[in-house]
Amino acid sequence: MFQPVSASANLPRQEEEVLQFWKERGIFDQSVEQRREKNTGRFVFFEGPPTANGMPHPGHCLTRAIKDLFPRYKAMRGYLCERKAGWDTHGLPVEVEVCKELGIHSKEEIENFGIEPFIHRCQESVWRYMQQWERLTERLGFWIHLKDAYVTYHQSYVESVWWSLKNLFDRNLLYQGHKIVWWWAQGGTALSSGEVGQGYREVADPSVYVLFPLVDETPTRRASEDQSASTSLLVWTTTPWTLPSNQFAAVHPDLEYATVLDTETNQRLIMAAALVETIAGKIKRELKVESTCKGKDLIGQTYLPPFEYFYQPKQQLSGKVGIQSKSTPKSELEWDANNPAKPHAFVWAGGVGGRKTELLDGKHEYIAWRVVAADFVSTDSGTGIVHIAPAFGEVDYELLVNERRRFKSGMGPDLICPVEADGKFNFEVTEYQGRWVKDCDKDIIRHLKDANANWQARNLLYHQEQYLHDYPFCWRADEDPLIQYPRRSWFIKTTAFKEAMLANNEQINW
Numbered sequence: 001m002f003q004p005v006s007a008s009a010n011l012p013r014q015e016e017e018v019l020q021f022w023k024e025r026g027i028f029d030q031s032v033e034q035r036r037e038k039n040t041g042r043f044v045f046f047e048g049p050p051t052a053n054g055m056p057h058p059g060h061c062l063t064r065a066i067k068d069l070f071p072r073y074k075a076m077r078g079y080l081c082e083r084k085a086g087w088d089t090h091g092l093p094v095e096v097e098v099c100k101e102l103g104i105h106s107k108e109e110i111e112n113f114g115i116e117p118f119i120h121r122c123q124e125s126v127w128r129y130m131q132q133w134e135r136l137t138e139r140l141g142f143w144i145h146l147k148d149a150y151v152t153y154h155q156s157y158v159e160s161v162w163w164s165l166k167n168l169f170d171r172n173l174l175y176q177g178h179k180i181v182w183w184w185a186q187g188g189t190a191l192s193s194g195e196v197g198q199g200y201r202e203v204a205d206p207s208v209y210v211l212f213p214l215v216d217e218t219p220t221r222r223a224s225e226d227q228s229a230s231t232s233l234l235v236w237t238t239t240p241w242t243l244p245s246n247q248f249a250a251v252h253p254d255l256e257y258a259t260v261l262d263t264e265t266n267q268r269l270i271m272a273a274a275l276v277e278t279i280a281g282k283i284k285r286e287l288k289v290e291s292t293c294k295g296k297d298l299i300g301q302t303y304l305p306p307f308e309y310f311y312q313p314k315q316q317l318s319g320k321v322g323i324q325s326k327s328t329p330k331s332e333l334e335w336d337a338n339n340p341a342k343p344h345a346f347v348w349a350g351g352v353g354g355r356k357t358e359l360l361d362g363k364h365e366y367i368a369w370r371v372v373a374a375d376f377v378s379t380d381s382g383t384g385i386v387h388i389a390p391a392f393g394e395v396d397y398e399l400l401v402n403e404r405r406r407f408k409s410g411m412g413p414d415l416i417c418p419v420e421a422d423g424k425f426n427f428e429v430t431e432y433q434g435r436w437v438k439d440c441d442k443d444i445i446r447h448l449k450d451a452n453a454n455w456q457a458r459n460l461l462y463h464q465e466q467y468l469h470d471y472p473f474c475w476r477a478d479e480d481p482l483i484q485y486p487r488r489s490w491f492i493k494t495t496a497f498k499e500a501m502l503a504n505n506e507q508i509n510w
Contacts, residue, residue: 019138028143031075032082040078045071047144049086049152051093053125056136068142085137085149089126092189096476097125105477107188123153165490173493178415180394183485184474185423185436190487191474198475199482205238206441207467209279209383210448211267211460212249212303231259231268233303233371234279236382238467239392240444241437244307244429245416248388250374250399251295255384260287269462270298272384279383283463295373302370306448308455309429310416311369357411365406367413374399391417391486417486438481 022028047067050060071081098121099105102113110118134146150157168174181190211232233249251257258273264285271279273292280287305311356364376395377386390400397415404412418428425432425440431447432440447453449461474480 015139015141019141022141031143032080035075035078035080038078038080041080043071043074043079043081045081045083046150047084047086049088049150050133051088051091051126052130052133053094053097053128055129056133060136061140064137064140064142068140068144072143083144085144085146087126087149087151089123089151089153092191092195094122094125098122099476101125106186126153168492175491175493176488177491178397178486179489180392180397180484181487182472182482183421183423183487184477184480184482185421185485186477186480187474188421190485191482195475196472196482199473199478200470201473202468203471203481204466204468205471206240206445207236207238207465208240208445208448208461209463210235210237210243210306210387211269211458211462212306212385213456213458214270215302215304231270233385234269234271234383234462235385235387237387238469239389240441240448242389242392243387243444243448244309244425244432245389245391245418246305246307246387247368247390247413247416248370248372248399248403249303250372250377250386250388251298251384252375252377253294253296253299253373255295255377255379256292257295257298257384258289259291259293260289262287267462270385272379274379275382275384279463282465295377298371299373300365300370302366304456305369306454306456306460307429309418358408359406360408361406367407367411372399372403389416391415391419392484394484397486415486419483419485421485423483423485437483 050056071083075081095110098118099110101121104110104113137144137146152158165174182196183190212235213232235249237243256273257270258276260269260271260276261267262269262283262285268290269287273289276287276289357367358364372388374386374388374395377384388396388399390396400413400415406412418426419437420426423436423438424434425437427433432443445461445464449459451458454460472482474482
């Protein structure tokens, strides 16, 4: 009646015997069909697709075992659960494999090779290790329909994605915005967090302490006048190339800030009180504390940015000062007195004589180049005042978005981004146009220091040193540093989506 049991069990062989039993009798298919006529309900399972152009490894065993767990549990509860496998046939893993074969790595090299031939090579690469993947899946006992898998480059799949997006768009649940990503400029693509983590190494970057002179809001004064402005914010950054894109200076509202006198230069500076001694040690001279205040008392004060590219002080326009929209050629600048927020003309910004714009609460405030509050500001390093360039930092961009919400619709600050996707400055930054941004650090520092060169006709560089820290490089091209960059992206209003579904009495499985 029973087969004899061996005293030395061969577990791998027993597993293969079970797999053969399942296969011969169609156990998986039977488990599905037995539940088809029941009314328990359906549990839909689409596999998050792996890419078959690389060999599977032990990590894949874990994820595939976990994927198998949930539909099995639902099937045991009586649900009809048809498991649909999938294959990811596009994206960076495939492109990297093909680029290695061709000996190329940049976007330009791919374009020179030919987009269509490159796509065909990627499609061929996708299926290189298909048999090993199917063998692994079966060997693990992962019950899933491999023969009916969806493939992401198939037209049916692509059309299903467009169908979904169209439905969201028709419901006004799709909107366009920016996402700050780690960007490989030479290859023209963003990297995931996992990919970025593979490329960190220690580097020495320039660490600069820059003066942001505060503005005395006297309507008759020009932005470039009164070169003996008494007080400046002392701002620290390790990315000098982002200074032309400065829009705000951030302070922590609860920190204590000191106004100090540099007796050697006769300059008054504002910095975190806790860092006065540290900075005095760096410059090797005394900084005399004259007064202190909380960060919240600095919020709203305006200053002169280190570069004039977007401040436009030379455009007098009835004494008004504006910021040029990125999409406006300099030859087409104009000011419409009846429509100061006119698109592609001037968006009003901070500065001497700058026009204040109405907030939602009825108050008025300068759009840019003013002190704002930020909880992420600390005294761990720097000066306690953070240079904010929203185009090149995730928390910086979040701050910009929050600032926009305070203004009436269409009146908030625009995003300043004078850098193209190839990592080079565009025409808006005239002195550095066409140059890779990180190559411009030294020249930008010299420009700040040269009173005869910068627009404020004063030395804006207070102190300079080297800063040793970890910085990410592209793991596919280890000599290419990454930059944070704003990519225009589409987003789904998830909260509004849920409310719309509930309003229509549509079932939601969250």
